[in-house]
Amino acid sequence: MAVKSLGYLVISARNLDAWRDFACNFAGLMEAASDRDDVALFRIDDRPFRLWVEKADRDALVAPGWECADRDDFESALAKLAAAGRPVERADVMEARARKVYELARSSDPAGNPMELFYGRFVDYAPFVSPAGVSGFVTGDNGDMGLGHIVLTAPDFDETHRFYKEVLGFGDTDLGRFYLAGGGPDDAGVGFAFLHCNGRHHSLALGQMPENPSGAVHMMLEVKALEDVGRAYDRVLNSKGKVHLSATLGRHVNDKMTSFYMRTPGGFDLEYGWNGLVIDPATWVPTTSLSVSDWGHKWAHESE
Numbered sequence: 001m002a003v004k005s006l007g008y009l010v011i012s013a014r015n016l017d018a019w020r021d022f023a024c025n026f027a028g029l030m031e032a033a034s035d036r037d038d039v040a041l042f043r044i045d046d047r048p049f050r051l052w053v054e055k056a057d058r059d060a061l062v063a064p065g066w067e068c069a070d071r072d073d074f075e076s077a078l079a080k081l082a083a084a085g086r087p088v089e090r091a092d093v094m095e096a097r098a099r100k101v102y103e104l105a106r107s108s109d110p111a112g113n114p115m116e117l118f119y120g121r122f123v124d125y126a127p128f129v130s131p132a133g134v135s136g137f138v139t140g141d142n143g144d145m146g147l148g149h150i151v152l153t154a155p156d157f158d159e160t161h162r163f164y165k166e167v168l169g170f171g172d173t174d175l176g177r178f179y180l181a182g183g184g185p186d187d188a189g190v191g192f193a194f195l196h197c198n199g200r201h202h203s204l205a206l207g208q209m210p211e212n213p214s215g216a217v218h219m220m221l222e223v224k225a226l227e228d229v230g231r232a233y234d235r236v237l238n239s240k241g242k243v244h245l246s247a248t249l250g251r252h253v254n255d256k257m258t259s260f261y262m263r264t265p266g267g268f269d270l271e272y273g274w275n276g277l278v279i280d281p282a283t284w285v286p287t288t289s290l291s292v293s294d295w296g297h298k299w300a301h302e303s304e
Helices: 016-026 071-083 093-098 157-166 226-237
Strands: 005-013 030-032 039-043 051-055 060-068 103-108 114-119 149-153 171-174 190-196 204-207 218-223 245-252 258-263 269-274 293-296
Touching: 005 016, 005 149, 016 030, 016 039, 016 051, 016 226, 060 071, 071 103, 071 114, 093 103, 157 190, 157 204, 218 226, 226 245, 226 258, 226 269
Parallel strands: 005 051, 060 114, 149 204, 218 269
Antiparallel strands: 005 060, 030 039, 039 051, 103 114, 149 218, 171 190, 190 204, 245 258, 245 293, 258 269
16 A cells, blocks of 8 residues: 555644644643744654644644555555546655655645645654643554544545545545435435554545535544543533534444544544454455434534
8 A cells, every 4th residue: 555544644724723733632642842933743652743733823634644665665656646637736854754754745636625745754762741640642663553543524535535536546445425315315315434454444535515615524533442432522511612512422333433523623423433343454354334423422513
């Protein structure tokens, strides 16, 4: 595969302190040292950062950072991007150094979603210590499962889906069609593609929806214990509305994740979960899910 994991997320923010409060006090991430006053960094494992939050005039996801295994895979991915007619911009050595990677490039998918690609695993060997007492986050051995997953919109659904498979080497895990309007003859349903690039059930999901002004539908972080989910859920419930609860606790049918959703300062949601399904990419046969959850996950808009 050209891409092996979701390495990091780049996020823009009008208020860095709002992100510090949310990330550290509610999600339990650890703030990392930053060389820049206009950038806040957050870590969940031995990587120097997993979230790069930069001061800007809008709150949104800027780009996911997709990790390649080595320079050969990195160069192969860039060549395939160029051959597919996508723009390729190589970052200079100082930008790569700031991201703590060997080499860095930028591009976008056919739906216009920006992305960064890189290779080179930097670690600083500093222990992860959660300020909220989270026992730890699941990123796999040596971080090989990545930080979690990201869900993007894709109005040009079929073209964008095909792009991630043929150009970047993702595989299909689940091709969901969810009937959010209750089904029936007039409900065509909404297509979703859940795509893997390692053993995590999905590192990327695409929704057949219009472009999201926040740059993403949601991101996901997976914790090591159910108690971590429950305690974070309590922190949100006890925040007196400071953090918006987007969906109640529930369990998804396709990736078996027990989770809830809360709104980030970026305007997109954070799915906070435990016990996600791990697959064998070599033998997995794609499924098609017709419902979202076994139980729970009552969305806030459903009660409005």
